[in-house]
Amino acid sequence: MLRTSRLIPLKKDDGSIRPIAVGELIYRLCAKALIISHFQPDFLLPFQLGVKSIGGVEPIVRLTERVLEGSAGAEFSFLASLDASNAFNRVDRAEMAAAVKTHAPTLWRTCKWAYGDSSDLVCGDKILQSSQGVRQGDPFGPLFFSITLRPTLNALSQSLGPSTQALAYLDDIYLFSNDSQVLSKTTQFLADKQHIIKLNEKKCKLISFDEIRQEGFKMLGTMVGGKEKRAEFLEGRIRKEMAKVGKLKDLPHQHALLLLRFCIQQNLRHLQRSLRSDDLVDLWERLDTMLWEEVKRMRMRQREDTVEEEALGRSLTKLPARLGGLGLLSFKDVAPLAYRSAAEASDTLLDNLGLLSSPEEPPTPIPQRTRCAELWESQQEAILHNLGDTERKRLTENASRLGRSWLSVIPYLQPLRLSNVEIASGLHDRTLVGSSIPVCRFCGSDSPLGHDELCRARNPWTQRRHNAINRVIYQHLKQIQGATVEIEPHTLSGQRRNDLRVRGSSALAFTDYDLKVYSLGDRDARSTVTPCAPNGKLADFCLDRCVNWLDKVGQVVSKNAPKVTGGVFKPIILSTGGLMSRSTADDWKDWREAMPVGGFEKMEKRIGVELVKARARTLVL
Incomplete structure (x- = not known):
């Protein structure tokens, strides 16, 4: 058998x-x-x-x-x-x-x-x-x-x-x-x-x-062979990929984005290592442009980008998702690095076979991963240096695990599905552009990036977002063996309740959790445009500023929490884009170890989807 x-x-x-x-x-x-x-x-x-x-x-x-x-x-x-x-x-x-x-x-x-x-x-x-x-x-x-x-x-x-x-x-x-x-x-x-x-x-x-x-x-x-034949070969392969991209318009945008990121853009990656293309840069650039145009189609923006927005959007699109980008890596940027790494590794093997008679030993091969990581980190730093406070915070959120989790969600269940408008909202966030309307039609103020979720004249989605995320956490904590989870338990402070109470095998009688979701655009949030620490990375500086403020908020929440007897209180502090406080990150690690295999990843993706849905409710495309 x-x-x-x-x-x-x-x-x-x-x-x-x-x-x-x-x-x-x-x-x-x-x-x-x-x-x-x-x-x-x-x-x-x-x-x-x-x-x-x-x-x-x-x-x-x-x-x-x-x-x-x-x-x-x-x-x-x-x-x-x-x-x-x-x-x-x-x-x-x-x-x-x-x-x-x-x-x-x-x-x-x-x-x-x-x-x-x-x-x-x-x-x-x-x-x-x-x-x-x-x-x-x-x-x-x-x-x-x-x-x-x-x-x-x-x-x-x-x-x-x-x-x-x-x-x-x-x-x-x-x-x-x-x-x-x-x-x-x-x-x-x-x-x-x-x-x-x-x-x-x-x-x-x-x-x-x-x-x-x-x-x-x-x-x-x-x-x-010669340049002409190599160009003809690569052009033929690119035409096939362009035909595939053209068919994405018939699909829901969530499906189209998944295929674009995980399938279509991967089809020619091997050629970057095996095809000599240092004289075919224009063809790789054409492929990058094709991917960017498809992103703009799915973003559904109601006006043309300015020159600055176009340049920023292209830069963010080719940045890895873990650094806040969209993960459609630039063929033009990666090709020379990939080819050099492949050549070094191959030369080492050929030298061991005695097929190269160079008097000097081949250089120690540098992996493509290492070369590309250095390139992408430098690109992220360059992008951050040219951004304002709101954009820096949004990029920092986009780089977080929760902030990027929706990009890889396969919509096999209804709660994981995102509409075309919600995908468009997510792409607005990833490319750091706000509403197409320069003046908010609800409050009459200017409408830059981030105004949508702070505008008090719009129907707030804060309570629905809170309830949806709380419900997701509740459903997945129940899967932990030996855990009993209660939603909105009573406390000793009158009518005040916490969001969750978890009883288990620990020495404590129970642990109460209260979920709070804050916007980094809040007027009390710490700015990221203050002087950076000497020799420090700007990305790390922005992350520390944002997380430190979330930690401070968590301390205030803990201080003002309703009283409980025999247990302990822990706040769950998230930003609207998926960043979390350090104490919440520690609890996250404990949950990951305790949950069944695959359960924690499902919880993160569900929460990531809910965060995107909430922002889509207030964004005016």
């Missing part, structure tokens, strides 16, 4: 079928755990990539680029690409068992159990038998396939001699050579090994590097 898989046939670009076997969950978890704990680099040849190798396909692409550049040590004349026909499903299992026993003996018993007998493949109402090859979708599949291929690749490499260097990413095999007959020799060598690998000779190709410079060459999902 554990080896049974659901068979999903996926249609390939050429019209053929790729059978994907999705295994049983416990089997997949165990397989991944065994690979993590038992895999050893010497299971595979040094030039076999694809299983726990750094950079995936990037070293192969990088070596191709180094040859095109004429780098020392990377001196080859021809490149042969081998296309294996139905590679994963063709492998003979007897050969696989023998190879695993020889090269990865610690996994031999596992291999024998997983592939020693036929296993069931469930496809609709039919059950098929898997008796040959490795199951595509099995976590063991890439490793066992690569181990099976190891003896053949080793023999091929030795037969071709020192003038040829093989690099393989699973079944994608590339031969870097100075021999113009390398492909014919390879075809002849593999002719009697079709039970392990059978070449599709129509798709195998031999090309000289001079041809690649002129005509380009598509390999491993990217393009190498």
Whole structure:
């Protein structure tokens, strides 16, 4: 039963079928755990990539680029690409068992159990038998396939001699050579090994590097060669993404924003690492503009942005959500950093293979994450320096966990759904623009950012927001084992009540909580435009100023709280944008540890949604 898989046939670009076997969950978890704990680099040849190798396909692409550049040590004349026909499903299992026993003996018993007998493949109402090859979708599949291929690749490499260097990413095999007959020799060598690998000779190709410079060459999902061919390739990929973005207009804005952030913008991220694009900056900029225009469409602003608002909106859109932005990261900014990190990591691996003869060791690779973090923090600092007090506070709130939680909410339940107007309000907040109407039609005052939730002439949503958040906290605290939660319990101060009373196994009889939600735009709130501490980050300074004021408010609430006997009182202090006091953050951590798995995250997302809904009730688009 554990080896049974659901068979999903996926249609390939050429019209053929790729059978994907999705295994049983416990089997997949165990397989991944065994690979993590038992895999050893010497299971595979040094030039076999694809299983726990750094950079995936990037070293192969990088070596191709180094040859095109004429780098020392990377001196080859021809490149042969081998296309294996139905590679994963063709492998003979007897050969696989023998190879695993020889090269990865610690996994031999596992291999024998997983592939020693036929296993069931469930496809609709039919059950098929898997008796040959490795199951595509099995976590063991890439490793066992690569181990099976190891003896053949080793023999091929030795037969071709020192003038040829093989690099393989699973079944994608590339031969870097100075021999113009390398492909014919390879075809002849593999002719009697079709039970392990059978070449599709129509798709195998031999090309000289001079041809690649002129005509380009598509390999491993990217393009190498001259600028014209690389630009043509990238333009084609961008057009496909633009077509997808064009279809978002038919969806609710919450769905469209999720697809834009987590799907569409991710589709071309790998090209930033594998495609040389230092001379294609205008194409990346076009992609950034496309994402920004889609954000403006969903924001539904009733007037055009000023030049300053346009520049600020673009800057905030490409800032990560954890720093207060929208998380649609700039392709133009990230591409050079990603490519440099990929090149450094690949050069290190190629140097270890002896393919680079530079007298100096390659520099220690700097991860893309590190480079990008430095860029984004500097961008956040630059943005904050040009903002006023209200905008700084709003950006600080947007960077908080609660303030950004609504961006990743999947609306599978009604309480998690946001209307188009509510999404538009949230996007107004993330891009730091206020109402489209310069003068408030309710009170006659100017209507800058933040006026909407402070205007006393509008119907207040404060009590409804309070009740909604209080109800969410109540529902999730009830899930804690051994806890009894009471809503609006009586106190010793007459008619005054707290919001929640929690009884549990602690030494205290109970804990009372009272929820308060304050606006950082309150006239008593601390300003963030006072001088910053020496050598301090402005983002940290703004956060401290806001949290310190919330702490002070919490102390006042505790001092004026209704009296209780035998228990303790704790205030829950939040800002209207999701920032919380330090004492509330401590309680939050305790709740997270006590709540069932996934319960705390659900509570945060529900509260984040309620905060967005409340602001949308007062914002005039």
